[in-house]
Amino acid sequence: MQEIIKVFTSDYDEVIDSYVSMGKTTYNLALEKLYPLINRFEAQRKLQDKKFYKRLQADLVEGCIMPPITVAFIDKERTDLSDKKDFERYVNSNIDYGYILDGMQRLNTLKSAFEIDKIESNRVLYVNIIVATNQDKLLYRMITLNNGQKPMTPRHQIEILTAKMFDFSRLEYISVQTEKERANRVIRGAFNLEDISRGYLAFLTNNVNNENNKIIDEKMDEILVNRVLDARNRESQLKFDDVIDLVDKFSIEPYCKRWFETNNNLIGFCVGIKESYDDLKNVDPIDFSNSLRLFEEGFHAINPSKVNLGKYRRQLSCEFIKSYARLLEKDGHDLAEYFMEFTS
Template sequence: MKILTSNTDYKIKAVNNLVEMTIGEYVEIARVILKNNSLQRRRVTTSNKTYSLLKEDIKTGCVIPPIVLAFFPGEYDHKTDINEKNLIETLKILSKQLLILDGLQRTYTILDLYEEVKSDVHLFEKVLALPLRIEIYTGISKIGVLYRMLTLNTGQTPMSTRHQIEMIYSDYNKGFEDFIFLTEAENTTPSASNEFRFSEVIDGFISYITGDYLPIDKEDLISIIKNLENLTNDDLDKDLFKLFVKSFASLRDTLNKDSNNLVLESDVIKENNISQRPFGNSFLIIFSKVQVLSGYGAAINFLIENGLIKNLETIIELTGKIKITDPELSLLKMLQYLDFIVMNAKKIGNEQRMYFYYLIRSLFNENNEGYLDFDKSVEQANKFYKSNMLR
């Protein structure tokens, strides 16, 4: 096993080490990756005969395209350089903290072949001794992992973007710092300012990456990669997922505090001709829902892409400047507008996302009359929503 070259990937600010090892050496590493790394994606079942042919090609000594691995950020001191002196030891100790970014099916094919040729001693030794080139990324961020996974797998049958994001950020599935993420299994509603549903935060983050408040249907990977490029131009050294959660939490917390933790009583809701099953009865409840998170994510993407705000940190700074003159009136109006959507929309959830998309755009775009004025943003979002529905 030896390092052939080490080059800096300036796009994702990581080091790409091109390593040559034997198939036998790779088998030992691959087994650990697939067995112990819960983040690693699973085998894709396919009727394609390509990988059956690859087995036969390997037996004859074909050159296999490089397999791309990366040490998972957060599990490995990725600022430490890997060199020929510590490479073998590092790989042995930390194999379970590697991810296969490209070459999963080739890896399974190699492992299958390893088992199949065991009975033929001569062929077994020949296969184990064949050289294999492996690219190993070190110093890579989580968003860098996602970017490389998407670019490396474009044109193939990749995992869904959602699956990849869930995998990369699954070490946060219980929360981070003071934030608590609730799982689907817990079947509880966020009831504190530091609580979210993990699956709904993921949806919001996907909307932030894709720039679309709608659930992903048919993915346009090129468009997603382009959005990711725009978002990460200045933020490759930052944890965008954490910043996304913190920025949204700062908005929710501001609205909740400025309304003095307002909770609408059922008789107030009834007096204002609002459904007895309203979208929510407080800012905390409303701004914990996936429709708001998705609308928020897509709106922030729009604002950054169009140069209207710089980044997520800007949102955190601006939330402290938001004014809400009449919290109860604004909350009641918002619920009335959301009731209108329930009564008139064909796809209620999607159009609720659209309303909040416009609300956030109004709130943080200095060119809008609702800029940093929540009362006006509630009204302006309704106008934008109705205008869009008339097209």
């Protein structure tokens, strides 16, 4: 018998009276044996528009490991599968009668990737396996896994990552507080975590304009996801930690710190620095403070009654930092003229 899925474990789920396991197969065998199963379970969603999975398809071509899929079986005979070898034999003997409980979209994307591009067919695909006594048990597990809470928006996910992944306590000249912490005790001059999160989102999307009240939230979330995926640069070694460290370094100068406390400036900096980090990393904080005064001189030539000043501040601070070495040579008048031409 051809081994389609290699089984690692065998455990018993007391709630749904089912054996569960983890295993692996290959992309090639997944397409041969698992892809034909995608329409066997009536409770599944229909295939979504392929555009939602175009990034995964590109990643597959580049050599990613696809997230695990879940394969399920109905075993009315209640076979004893406590031994992983028995589990493995059962799965491979009954593979044609399985259901794709989770991962239908991914298998469809894998199929598209194989049809369009050459990808390595023997790459590993991990599989979660459930053997239940009836379909109701599977449906119950689907409901408990996929419902009961509102999915986090990309913005919320990034805010949580900002709070959990970065160690702000190591910073010397700035501090960061959450809304909850501010409710208990306000640290004067502390940055709001939400503002840092906006900077991180700008860094990830390579875009200073990630908020738009004219676009419904669901559509904006989709736009943000696409921006994050499209902005990925595998060659760049710059991390957001590096950006925050540089903000901290410059904030020894009070003028610099006040400038960063304006969130639109911070957002522009977090995007522009991706192009000019090497130019700025060794700049003295006093010199940087003087350059920000030059920026403000040029910026204040803009008529605030004629434009969205916050949007212009994000865009122009980004452009100033991005082209730092070149624009530093200008005086306030020349910079104002440059900003006028840049925004026209």
